[in-house]
Amino acid sequence: MFFFLQAYAPLGRMKVVADNPVVTSIAESLGRTPAQIVLRWGIQQGQSVLPKTTNESRLKENIDLFGWSIPDELCDKFSKIEQVKRIRNESLVDSQSIYKTIDELWDGEI
Ligand SMILES: NC(=O)c1ccc[n+]([C@@H]2O[C@H](COP(=O)([O-])OP(=O)(O)OC[C@H]3O[C@@H](n4cnc5c(N)ncnc54)[C@H](OP(=O)(O)O)[C@@H]3O)[C@@H](O)[C@H]2O)c1
Structure with missing residues (x-):
């Protein structure tokens, strides 16, 4: 499976x-856009990426992700960016909910 x-x-x-x-420094050094760096990094991590844009030139940019790569040392730099949970789903936390605190909801991973 x-x-x-x-x-x-x-x-x-x-x-x-x-x-x-x-992200911007890696983009500058490789002559790519920040969006391309982020999408390409995802692909190099083995993820599938499905960006949304309503703009034709950005769509072309977002598709132009193959035939080049981010070198390992820059990938490592990218991977060290501090991770934060931007979507915390705080609306699920309530005294009446099964999740009484944000820590309970995220199993202490927040
Ligand atoms: N995240 C969710 O909650 C969620 C839930 C269900 C489905 N989806 C689907 O998943 C897909 C992606 O989700 P998302 O829209 O939340 O996040 P996203 O793809 O991470 O970001 C989209 C935003 O980035 C901008 N953008 C796209 N390409 C760009 C580029 N090359 N340079 C600069 N800006 C760029 C878009 O603006 P412009 O359009 O102006 O370029 C839009 O504001 C969408 O198809 C969405 O419908 C998302």
């Missing part, structure tokens, strides 16, 4: 991605 990881919002909806200095 095979399992494939699918990125939930592979560009982080571009809010964080575009401002992250590690």
